[in-house]
Amino acid sequence: MLRKLAHRPMMQLLAVGLALAAPASINAQTIFERLRPSWIFERHAYYDPLSAEPRAAAMKILFPARSSSVPFAQHPGQSTVWDISVGDEIPLVGWTAGDKPEGEPTAQKKFGIGIWFPLSFHMIEDMSKDDSKPILDTDYRFGVMIKAQWGLPSEWLHTHQSHIGLRYVPIAHESTHLGDEFTLNARIYGNAFERVNVSYQYWELGGSFEPNFLQDGRLETKFRGGMIHEAFHSGIGWYDAELLQPAGGTVTLSNRNTEPYAGAELFYSPDPDRGGLGPFLSFDYRDRTVYGYHRPSRATPERVEGSINVLLGVRHIRVGARIRPSYYLRYYHGVNPAGQFRSQENYQLYGFGALFQF
Amino acid sequence: MLSLNYSTYDVLVMLRKDNGSVNPTTAQIQQFDSDLFDANDDTLVQIMGEEGIDTRKDNKSTVLLYSRFGGGNLSQRIRSACRYFNNTTGV
Numbered sequence: 001m002l003r004k005l006a007h008r009p010m011m012q013l014l015a016v017g018l019a020l021a022a023p024a025s026i027n028a029q030t031i032f033e034r035l036r037p038s039w040i041f042e043r044h045a046y047y048d049p050l051s052a053e054p055r056a057a058a059m060k061i062l063f064p065a066r067s068s069s070v071p072f073a074q075h076p077g078q079s080t081v082w083d084i085s086v087g088d089e090i091p092l093v094g095w096t097a098g099d100k101p102e103g104e105p106t107a108q109k110k111f112g113i114g115i116w117f118p119l120s121f122h123m124i125e126d127m128s129k130d131d132s133k134p135i136l137d138t139d140y141r142f143g144v145m146i147k148a149q150w151g152l153p154s155e156w157l158h159t160h161q162s163h164i165g166l167r168y169v170p171i172a173h174e175s176t177h178l179g180d181e182f183t184l185n186a187r188i189y190g191n192a193f194e195r196v197n198v199s200y201q202y203w204e205l206g207g208s209f210e211p212n213f214l215q216d217g218r219l220e221t222k223f224r225g226g227m228i229h230e231a232f233h234s235g236i237g238w239y240d241a242e243l244l245q246p247a248g249g250t251v252t253l254s255n256r257n258t259e260p261y262a263g264a265e266l267f268y269s270p271d272p273d274r275g276g277l278g279p280f281l282s283f284d285y286r287d288r289t290v291y292g293y294h295r296p297s298r299a300t301p302e303r304v305e306g307s308i309n310v311l312l313g314v315r316h317i318r319v320g321a322r323i324r325p326s327y328y329l330r331y332y333h334g335v336n337p338a339g340q341f342r343s344q345e346n347y348q349l350y351g352f353g354a355l356f357q358f
Numbered sequence: 359m360l361s362l363n364y365s366t367y368d369v370l371v372m373l374r375k376d377n378g379s380v381n382p383t384t385a386q387i388q389q390f391d392s393d394l395f396d397a398n399d400d401t402l403v404q405i406m407g408e409e410g411i412d413t414r415k416d417n418k419s420t421v422l423l424y425s426r427f428g429g430g431n432l433s434q435r436i437r438s439a440c441r442y443f444n445n446t447t448g449v
Contacts, residue, residue, distance in 0.1 A: 099397035099398065104432075107393070107397035155401075160431065216437050217433050
């Protein structure tokens with residue numbers, strides 16, 4: 001059932017793409033020409049991740065930051081941390097009609113579809129509280145991503161170069177790892193310390209509406225919604241029942257294996273002639289599952305907590321420059337997003353961050 | 359002689375940048391010109407009018423070529439290209 005659910009949207013996407021790309025009466029050579037990629041290994045702005053998307057494949061640094069203490073930390077209380085994401089959505093191949101300069105979204109009234117390879121690593125380190133400044137957790141993600149976009153008519157409803165889009169991840173993997181020094185420090189808890197193997201495959205489907213307002217569309221907005229669903233894990237869920245530590249220990253498998261989300265981003269672009277700083281606000285909300293490792297049975301539902309991630313800052317646009325840095329204040333509250341700590345509610349993380357878009 | 363919406367050499371420069379081919383066919387050039395027109399012309403004409411530039415074919419071609427460089431969305435790049443055009447005319 002999960003496999004059917006996972007593949008149906010992909011087949012629909014491909015069918016729509018091929019139908020839009022090919023007229024009714026065409027010969028074999030024309031079909032071959034139509035199937036030839038419009039671009040290979042080029043950046044195209046189809047459904048770029050929101051700045052506030054917590055596990056996006058992007059280059060982000062949060063430092064300095066303050067974080068709630070995590071389960072099995074050596075000492076209680078908040079700590080100073082840095083939270084790093086290193087990754088990229090690597091564009092592989094795409095098909096689109098019409099004008100398609102690199103780095104741009106689809107042209108008005110044109111459809112584009114492409115395949116990306118998202119790859120990212122996410123690390124958080126305690127820099128103040130526990131011995132030897134332990135890395136708390138490192139997660140990595142990779143998968144296959146299909147993104148499609150339609151350019152609305154240029155001046156649609158008084159907006160400018162607006163777009164709608166879809167993002168479908170038919171299969172991806174996330175693996176999470178506690179830091180080795182953190183694990184050594186946790187020996188003080190004896191057999192009460194549990195190391196859970198949070199590792200799973202998932203599929204994801206999201207939709208996007210991206211209208212631009214004011215003169216020349218300088219107020220750029222993005223509205224997103226979607227869901228992530230654990231998949232292809234033999235019905236196990238987000239993590240294994242068997243503990244990595246202590247040997248022979250077990251936990252209760254997850255029951256709620258889907259998480260819906262929504263987000264929005266507003267950016268007021270500076271004067272394109274001179275560049276400069278433009279303010280932005282990015283917001284992500286996820287209805288997260290609180291991993292319940294010790295529920296009476298798997299049928300017992302987990303707790304759920306709405307988790308918000310808000311970024312407020314400025315984006316630096318420089319004429320002719322390839323890299324777009326953003327500087328912001330970040331506030332996160334909800335389920336701890338890091339590995340096995342997703343059993344922790346009311347987790348809080350805030351600090352100063354930077355994002356580098358290429 | 360090709361009949362295009364924009365000046366031939368400007369179209370060829372943009373095609374060279376976007377396509378990279380050293381041996382484009384006539385059909386490819388015409389298709390590229392047509393794609394440029396569909397994607398850009400209404401915005402080009404509107405913003406050139408607002409910036410006081412005559413929307414002749416050669417002016418449109420030059421502004422469109424300038425707009426392929428610089429940042430921002432299509433409207434912002436065309437606006438910026440118009441200003442560059444106005445500031446450099448007669449140099």
